[in-house]
Amino acid sequence: MIQKYVYGNPIETGAVVQEVSKSEGSSVLLHLSETDEGLEFSCRMNENDVVYGLGEQVRGINKRGFSYISYAADDPVHTENKHSLYGGHNFLILYRQDGAEQTSFGVFVDDPGKVVFDVGETKRDLLKIRTGKDCVVYVIEGDSLKDLAKQFRALTGQSYIAPKWAFGYQQSRWGYLNKSDVKTVVENHRREGIPLEAVYLDIDYMENYKDFTVDPERFSDFPEFVGEMKEQGIHLVPIIDAGVKIERGYRVYEEGVREHYFCREENGENFVGAVWPGKVHFPDVLNTKARAWFGGKYRWLIEQGIDGFWNDMNEPAIFYSEKNLKKVLHEISSIQDDNLDLNEFFHMQEIVEGLCNHPQDYQSFYHDMDGVTVCHDKVHNLYGFYMTRAAAEAFEEIVPDQRILLFSRSSYIGMHRYGGIWTGDNESWWSHLLLSIHQMPSLNLCGILYTGSDLGGFGSDVTEDLLLRWMAFAVFTPLMRNHAAAGTRMQEAYQFDAVESFRNLVRIRYALLPYLYSEYMKAALSDEMYIRPVSFDYPKDRHTFLVEDQLMVGESIMIAPVYTQNAGGRYVYLPEEMMLVRLRSDRKRTYQVLAGGHHYIDVALDEVVFFVKKNRMLPFAVLGDDVKTTQDVSPDRLVWIGFTDDWAEYTLYDDDGISRRYTPKEEWKMIRLSKGEMEGVSADASIV
């Protein structure tokens, strides 16, 4: 049951697709009070209450013990004290283990400005949500965690579906400067027998960082190059940035200015920020016409054969605004070094550092929301959503029956219908591998299914062992992309001694593809979660609410990634008897049935392990020696890995992987096998 409460005059965000009639007053579950700045909703938490959700944030799966601020931030250092990352995902579930079931609830705050969730940071037993004066609050009650999640997804719409090839292994790096760099990446993967599906083009492919341009020298004859790559099974995925370079004669800029498609300052002039291209204007994607115009620009690349994009810098990131830079330079020029006291010195450092993404900049430009002028600050979290919506709506016109890969850095609930996200500029830290494990179920709960982290870490130098462990986890995330920043250690899989282990890890991904794709598609088409906290499947087992480093992936399996350096394995909690599957390669598989309870499991650096639930099974592809892409994974050459003493069922989804003609539910294949027809069914069996 969903109650909708409307406060003030909220902006229509597009987050919700379900008609819900408005309830009077306020929810009894949340105490409402008004403050000078806005509204405050609060609620006591019992000692064992658990809070799930909030999407892309720091800390654990259970969000208790910190304050999270939805205000999209271009901040690459995702340490524990950061209150905001790139998105605004204002949905949480408060699950009450101790009380009656109906006291658990979900709450979605539809407010695209700053929203604060103090989940027991200030006082351990108090949840406080602070919003603006104008917002819509949805309170969801339901039977179970899964039911609450499903109701929320029905409210906000079906999740984006990527093409099947986007479930293959992908390689990226900020710093592939030309065609030769890209070809080298492909050749090295092919030579080493590491399947590869896509190579990303970061900002360097553009001409002076201008959106919808391709550098004519470094990427000459671009359509031919795209075609050449496609012949090798490689999709090129260019980045699109939010800011449009201010440059006379640059068509996108000229059109935008002429048609008034850019965000403006109070005085009507186009707002000037600086990002990679230098000074830019920001397309007013919250305006219907401007959005259609900007989305239409993707056509130029699609017509050259491009079928995947990543939208970046769309918080929007602002290195500096023209006016703020002037102010700061003026202030510094007045400093006489002979009389600089320490406060002045710190102030100088602060204002220079503070030029980036300055709050006042976000308060100083405006959108024309189809006739209504709205300060950016009030709708800040919509920008990445609407930039991505611009692209997705255009794709519907340009290639109505084709799936295009599309994901974004910034997002808001509702954007999950148009594209996925990646989790932004993480670091080559073990703690960020764990953070990624924590973020996946939180994002799934908010409807963002197509997602993954920069594996190996974007910033800092990766080490071989970290990349191995990260990839062993990323085998299970929809987006499996190795990405790194310019200036860091080269981190393509073939750069390391353990290239054979990397090949095996990626091949394991491809062998699992029939399962992973089937599970992703069923989750997307049925409004369910692809990756879930363990407690969602075992809510009667209180210990599962304490499990922060194991995840359910699809209907049949649980994973328990290793995320600490120099570990030889890890502890795993099994909520019931399960079968451990240990993969040293797609061909070296062993099985072991383990009793429910606590276990220490050895996991070598080059192994992938997962656990099959009782009376469940999964398809596993028999791969040829030379698998290059998802095309080489045949749906007809499957073995079934199952754990049962009798028989098990599995619903297999498949489709052509590229059109939007999804297989209707009644045609999903129900497969029922007895234990004799499966691998791994008997305890301690070892099948190589």
Place this chain on the structure above:
Amino acid sequence: MIQKYVYGNPIETGAVVQEVSKSEGSSVLLHLSETDEGLEFSCRMNENDVVYGLGEQVRGINKRGFSYISYAADDPVHTENKHSLYGGHNFLILYRQDGAEQTSFGVFVDDPGKVVFDVGETKRDLLKIRTGKDCVVYVIEGDSLKDLAKQFRALTGQSYIAPKWAFGYQQSRWGYLNKSDVKTVVENHRREGIPLEAVYLDIDYMENYKDFTVDPERFSDFPEFVGEMKEQGIHLVPIIDAGVKIERGYRVYEEGVREHYFCREENGENFVGAVWPGKVHFPDVLNTKARAWFGGKYRWLIEQGIDGFWNDMNEPAIFYSEKNLKKVLHEISSIQDDNLDLNEFFHMQEIVEGLCNHPQDYQSFYHDMDGVTVCHDKVHNLYGFYMTRAAAEAFEEIVPDQRILLFSRSSYIGMHRYGGIWTGDNESWWSHLLLSIHQMPSLNLCGILYTGSDLGGFGSDVTEDLLLRWMAFAVFTPLMRNHAAAGTRMQEAYQFDAVESFRNLVRIRYALLPYLYSEYMKAALSDEMYIRPVSFDYPKDRHTFLVEDQLMVGESIMIAPVYTQNAGGRYVYLPEEMMLVRLRSDRKRTYQVLAGGHHYIDVALDEVVFFVKKNRMLPFAVLGDDVKTTQDVSPDRLVWIGFTDDWAEYTLYDDDGISRRYTPKEEWKMIRLSKGEMEGVSADASIV
């Protein structure tokens, strides 16, 4: 067996106290090669080799998988990618599980300039140590991990011994501005029944941050105030910073200039850096006369009743140097904002941020090492050591028979004879609680026994649960000090709802004091480690080498702190049958015997747990209702907690806690009790 290899013309650092005759050539255990920059020592590592040591660094107890750079850094953000923290602790043990025992070895690189330890970061199986051209390398071979550790300590000398009161609970905060603030802290602890031993005076107690001054208004009648506090059992511990403020008429400055006691630039002028007081000179503590002069300055505070100090900013930290600031301001003034391109912009940010602790500044001033001019860069890691040595040598003259609490931020091996360290400006992060767990055994291995982290975290806002868990760990660290930065949430124990839990945690510390002090003193006087990795006690158990979050504390117990948010407990590995001791307060104790192997142990937020080894015991003080300080812990009111099926022995060390007349070994009390005389001996007993 210790081999000493001398390369070039090394500087005498004072790290080593044992005479070791020089060996010819180079160690067969390390392959030596010469590069343009210096020497490179390398060695292959087997898959299961473990590397211990390196003192104050990031990452795990096993140091494999990263590069560590000994070059003392004033960097408060201790994330996984930081190669340098505050100290230079160039000792490691490479322990070979797979080979013959004798292939394990320790190596100490006595080079106070930059030394790089690439412990398998670049290549997983390769250890590389890069030093300058002039250094001494000691290679230690021995029978066991404990033996290697002990030989190293014999080489480098007996560890510093703090007064017993410094093992009590201590409170600090940057921002106690006056006497009233300090009194409030004391009153609140006393009112809440939380024992308290010391309050720290951070930089604000000084007059304009001038060393060896006390603000005459905010801390008027200072000796009387020190006395008043002492009557309440409170020691005041002032901070001493490395930089001496440049100010006409300020005596320390005037004397230093007159006597040429400051570090100088190449042209002979005193080097000018800026730190808290604004512009400063740095005392040349590497010069014997200057060191004696600077150390002598502590007398003024001792004569006012002070008996504890913490030496800070002695990497030395430099916010900016006068000349570099001039250069940067000049460069910025030439920027015309109309033509600022992005590279210029990033450059501007970089040079402004880079003013702090700029490498070129360290290369641009010089020490007069008793006649020999040495560039600071070459002896950088000695500065904190020698500042602390200055104080300690002075104390020997001023109060020859009294122990003075003394610890430092920066350090080098050798300094452990003169004082302890705290682990610098950490953050209120769960990962920093874990980092502290990792650092304690590494520091102990390097001889630094008196140490601890800022509990609750220095930067960022702490939460109640983090502080509870951190304190439950810090019960076992010699320095148990709550410290926080100005501007962060107030984090004294009495600021939280769970004040009763905090009281219990601190009282547990005091009840354990007879054990903790006894173990510390035995370790210090016998050149042993107070806190050790589990593998040091159980080297035949291969799993112990994988244990990164449990520690041996003293001869009888193992600890396994909880360091994750929203955890209800944790996994613990017992290398043998042990007895779990669970303390909800000093009076609520339960015991449970657990078999060797893997366990999940529930640990509530307000509990302390530890594990008693088989046939070991420990003294536990029976506390009165109103324990204020260590003085209130009577050595005559002990119970013995033991785990044995027959009898156990314990060697109890005690002394007056303040004089330097340590109890000689032959007078240490051997106590032998049968199980009837102990608590906890029988399985599943529950004694309240």
